[in-house]
Ligand code: PEP
């Protein structure tokens with residue numbers, strides 16, 4: 055439930071609303087806005103009788119949030135959330151952010167070459183898995199902590215912000231020490247203990263849509279993060295399983311405008327995992343930006359044939375450079391721009 059105060063309501067009137075909400079056994083979240091203050095009621099999972107609150111001085115309206123999720127909804131917060139991953143790297147504002155890099159960190163030479171190349175092409179974030187969620191236990195599982203050290207080295211040299219995945223709570227603590235943004239992969243979207251843990255991690259979270267998750271389930275998973283204290287959440291559409299085997303997944307482009315309407319959280323697209331096929335990544339990345347995505351997450355490798363994971367969907371450096379130019383033009387056509395290259399290593403790390 056959301057209590058919207060009248061324009062010019064006094065601090066005492068807001069405080070009285072907070073007191074009544076707390077007396078009713080719920081938590082009150084005052085949210086001062088540019089026009090007027092709203093007070094959110096959290097802690098209920100069903101309809102609350104708002105009549106006692108509606109009668110209080112200074113209250114304009116009591117809105118029952120009708121969706122199963124609350125804090126992630128636009129009813130709760132009409133203004134779009136802008137997530138700051140690193141100084142100068144913001145997702146959800148006017149700029150479209152390009153995050154790129156290999157599926158997995160494989161060696162110092164590989165990740166540094168990839169970092170230099172994606173930065174030169176115009177990316178502002180470097181991706182690369184240290185802990186890999188592989189379908190087979192016999193596939194390459196990632197270099198673990200060493201990969202995180204190499205990502206930090208790449209950030210020092212290039213100024214790129216680092217996005218990398220954690221699959222459990224222990225990994226999340228380690229990833230948070232090194233990275234700027236903790237990725238929750240598709241297979242972990244409904245790992246609720248991980249989500250609750252990430253609520254208190256103090257780093258932005260990139261939450262990918264599950265393999266067979268509905269948009270409502272994606273937003274409910276994001277709600278776990280907000281409810282446990284982290285409002286720096288970026289959603290990611292990465293395709294869902296379908297009956298058709300022509301592509302690795304079915305890229306749900308419609309999810310982008312739907313999520314934008316339902317939620318104030320930014321949403322980016324991952325056309326690499328969504329299609330699984332190199333030459334399909336490019337048109338779908340273009341489509342995602344045209345559809346209003348706040349960024350793209352693209353797999354690119356200095357030598358895709360030698361990639362230890364996901365080579366078939368990984369772009370060649372030249373393809374990636376060309377794609378960034380195209381995304382810049384598409385962003386411009388819809389009144390946005392591509393995020394500028396991050397500052398020097400010193401500026402980015404402070
Ligand atoms: C990844 O980004 O490396 C990854 C494993 O993606 P997803 O969780 O979407 O499959």
Ligand code: MN
Nearest residue numbers: 157353363364
């Ligand atoms: Mn991958």
